[in-house]
Amino acid sequence: MANNHSSLGLATQGKHRVLILKDQTLAGDPVTSATQTAIYQKIVGSNPSWFYRPSSNGTPIQMSYPSVKTGLQSTNPDVYYQDQYSFVAGPFVVYGGKINNPVNGQLVNLTPNTTLRYVGITITNYKVSNNVNPQALSIAIPTNISGNSFNISFQVQPATVTFDIYYFAIGN
């Protein structure tokens, strides 16, 4: 009872301190009735992964991915990773980041390796050194989306123009 639970004799006895989930791969997905759901763990590849099974033996949903890369890469001063990723149930990996001063056709390889299902890019930090109207900029789009990569494509700008792009992508 002490494992995972608040100790006997405390006001909180029986409640949980933690859920340590053991591999249920060999046992198989738990059976759920019409009034039950289940949270459990199975090994995917070599990684323990958290699953949720809806009621009535619904399709199990993987709730975790083996890694995340978010937040600070260094401190004092705070410097955030320029390329970050997290995940949502499925699991799908959600990528976000910024690429400074890209060249037309630049290849972008996202890690971890997934098959990209969506890529969007948006221009930011557009700067013109000789006061040319910034509305001269044409659209920038992702092209050749394949596997974990895409190209950044845009109308080539005058040498006086610099800009960065934000990307947002989802893969599985």
Next chain:
Amino acid sequence: MTTPEFEYNKNIPKVNDDLATSQGGFLANFQQLYNAFLKNHVPLDGGATAGNHTVIELLNSSSGFETSSGELSLYASPVDQQTGQLFMRYQGNSQDVQYTNYQLYELNQTPQRLQFFTTLPGKILIYYGLVIVPSYPYILDLDPPIAKNIISVNFCPGTRPTGLSSQVPLSNPVTASDGFIKQLKIEIPFSLTAPNEPLFYSVMVNI
């Protein structure tokens, strides 16, 4: 007359006790085990589902829990300026990840502004929605105003752009004096002539 409160006594039975002496303690201990197990679980006399969880109440912990190879642990921990949140530790005592973030609530909606937000594991928040932009430059408020770093911004026009060529909004974060990024300044429209242009957006930030 009230029923006395018994507490679990791990020293029952004592070495030299006979059964009659310990019986009361045994009964009290079994009752305490039953009562404790009843929390969060179908009770021991609950038939075929005895032992299943009814709910999992996680007590806040100030630190993570050890995981061996092949294990995951889920636990709750307090987070500054948030409520207690759900954390996950990967196998072999590797990385702790804040699985839930902040607290979700409904934002004010208007015909000119549909706004939502959600979170991803790893202290990421995503703002998304639709705005009708009367003119440019346009200030897009980020609510709740807790962004510390812009990871990515994405826009999509809500109508077919007009003009000679479709343009991409240029966005720049506006950092408030307290260090939080509370707004994005959208510099130019998708269209060359674009009054009241609908604009879908998503903004991915660290919090």
